Amino acid sequence: MPGTTEVQSALVADCGSVLTKVALLDFIGGEYRFVARSEVPTTTTAPFNNVMVGLRSAINEIELVTGRRLLQDGDLVTPERDDGSGVDAFVATTSAAGALPVVVAGATRDFSTAQGIRAVRSIYAQVQDVIAADSTDLRRWSEAEDKLELFRQVQPEAILLTGGFDGGSTRHVVEGCGIIATAIADVRGTAKVPLVYAGNAAARQNVVELLGNLVDLRVVDNVLPAFGRENLAPAQAAISELYRQRRMARLAGFGQLSAWTQAPVLPSADAQGLVMRFLARQYDANVVGVDVGGDATSLFSVLDGRFRPLVRSGLGVGTGTLGVWQEAGHRSIARWLPYELGPTDLRNRLENKRLRPATIPQTREDVLLELALAREALRLVVTEAGLHGVKADILIASGGGLIHAAHYGQTVLVLLDALQPVAVSRLWLDKLSLLPQMGALATLEPMAAGQATVRDALLPLGTLICPVTRRGQVAAGRESKIALRFRIAYAQGGSLDVEVPYGTLEVIPLPPGQQATLDLRPARGFDIGLGPGRAGKIDVDGGVVGLVVDARGRPLALPADEVARREKIREWLLAVGG
């Protein structure tokens, strides 16, 4: 039976910063299944300047492929009609509205503003500046003078003010208010800038008195109510709400998009976060999902039931290429290439991609460059989240930066290089870029979203096994030591004994739908998540890549010599399929 709202069919759309993706789902054979999808460039810029142009274009393409009429005179046909035209539901997500420029102010750089930044980076927002009021008066004010100048230049669309533990001193918060009051007096126009206060509850009255007339004040619970006790959710919700009001609502065509949908249009990152939480509950597992998009790179982790999103706007493989270049630098990007590429040529290629973000690499060199860029975007995000060497049961890859690889092995290699996971993980790929839409659909029809996500959205890439030593890299010269021995007993019969030397990457085919039991025997000192040197048996599922054993060590080390490094990259690429 379909869900309670009797939704028999749904059209789900994600209007991304670069591409608009639309998919058709239908209730077939007792469950919701994916039927067709299309992907066209998002049309928020000239000459179209309206997100609906691209959306209609994508729906047109589904009509052509399926022969099913979905639009009539430019409007969506809904509900589904007896002749099979139309759909019962339409939901949408978007990341096309651009990042919300935010200034984070707080008492201390190490605590309150750091928490503030983490709260802001849960949605498509750009931290334009940080004003921390710690340190001595002189230093603080000399710093503040520069910051005020910047404050005037960035003209934030929102301010997040944090500071102090609940019940603690209010001095720094009051001083922070002073800085903001001066800047606001200078930058204020006709509309008041929204300010979210998420600091010491005892200072709320001071904040209201000092800033109440200058800003559009919103007071939420403290991001750091006590030492070591983080509470980001209320501030995250407030910033997310501001993003919807001030960015999404101003997206050209958003009014009509909202009129079409049966559930509120969600920011893509929020929607994708919902899916990650659903999967973590569904499989009772630690889940880490990454999304490398055109303008933003996101990481969603659900570890021990705790959900943490991290969205870095301005880091991506489309319009966000320059951000990756600026933060990672030429050397970091180029180190993943099996060919030589100087800084000038690299920058030119990145700028060309930024200029035409929807283009698809048509040469192997270009594919490898975009994957190198994806690695670095991911590495930056993973480092910020403190998840290098993460131990997750399920790793999920999404976004144009990962799904446009020449083959799935390359995608797996990007994940391994950037996340450097340890122990055993299942790897899934959001091959159809459906996860954000599934999150939006879940708010309307959870069963449809759940079934389509599990059945169609996620392509199993395989199972990953990463034996590591407690001391990190094995000393040079001992690289041929066997890190892991195991026997694969295939569910369909037969077995295979495998030895994986330290420093290597091995792929053993295990096609999708097949299962096997692995009898794992790590060498002394090596850990596969069971404890150093401890053996064990696990059941694994196959995937389009298969069983991947990454015994290259953690942290991953690349040869310092350029020629040797390029040779090593070639070797790893070859190991995963070329």
Place this chain on the structure above:
Amino acid sequence: MYYPPRYRISPLTTIKVERLLPVQGEVLVQVGQRVAPSDDVAQTYVPRQSCTIDVARALGVSKDRISRHLVKGEGETVEPDEIIALRRGRLGFAGRRVCRAPVGGTLMNPSAVTGRVNIVPPPTLFSLKAHVKGRVGNVMPRFGVVIETQGALIWGCTGTGGETSGVLKMVVKCPEDELVAGRIDLSCHGSIVVGGAWISEAALLQAVRMNVRGIIVGGMDAIRLSHSQDLRLEGDQNLVVVIIEGFGRIPMAQETFDLFASLEGREASIRGEVGNAEVIVPQAQTVAAPVSPGREFLEPGSTVRIVREPYTSQIGTVVAVPSRARPIETGVLVRGVEVDLTSGQRVFVPRTNVELVLR
């Protein structure tokens, strides 16, 4: 229907150029009036960035006491270097401290919380030029005008910002030629030079020395773009560069290069805005120029420009638009188009990698 990005290369078309003031002001021309690129068509007063002064620190007094020391009140006009606040010493001038206005303007927002004041300088006059030779087609009172002209229109993909006009001068012989310093001499003074595939840093500097007004080139190193935004000519104008194809060494498409060659010696107006770079070459015509081409979509017969390796900047004709995805060289399945290149080669390219050529 898939809407491809567009690339315009029109030898003769009707062009409408919108000229808008940054803030509301006064339009100086009337509908039907003929204008030259350097004519003022509108003007307005533009507010300037205010200046914050830490009076409390300058005088060494507490923030909440600055109002006692201000000698100018909120809303009063101050001159540059004029004393705005004063702390008298106890014994005559001993210990006396003053705070002067770094700029002239209106004193605003004295704050007892921060101990600071703002000085808002008077607005400056901004004159909007016509930019192109033509006729005023429409006047939007207080906002600006639309200038209409007929001539050639070529879009660039990006540029250094700014706009200028001058006589077109070809300084290379073919699209593959690189624009090096030796090709720019005194004869280029005041003109807009057209290069081929790439421009060197030395050539950019030479262009500034020769007071070249603008450069049109196939490709340019991205790192030079930001540097060249700071290159200043006589009269503090910046050197305007329009990039036609993209970043790096990219020969201009032969058709585009040939069009520029045919327009040599004519006055061109160029704009180097990122996302809105263009070259306009007005031409006196006795016959009406077409307003716009008809094609909107990719279909057999469409002319396209390929914008990604390995066929970057090549112009060709679409021969098929398969409805199903097909593999490209990398193995990825994509929706694409089959294109006959002018070289005679037939290639399949992702549809996102082509721009529809409008003439």
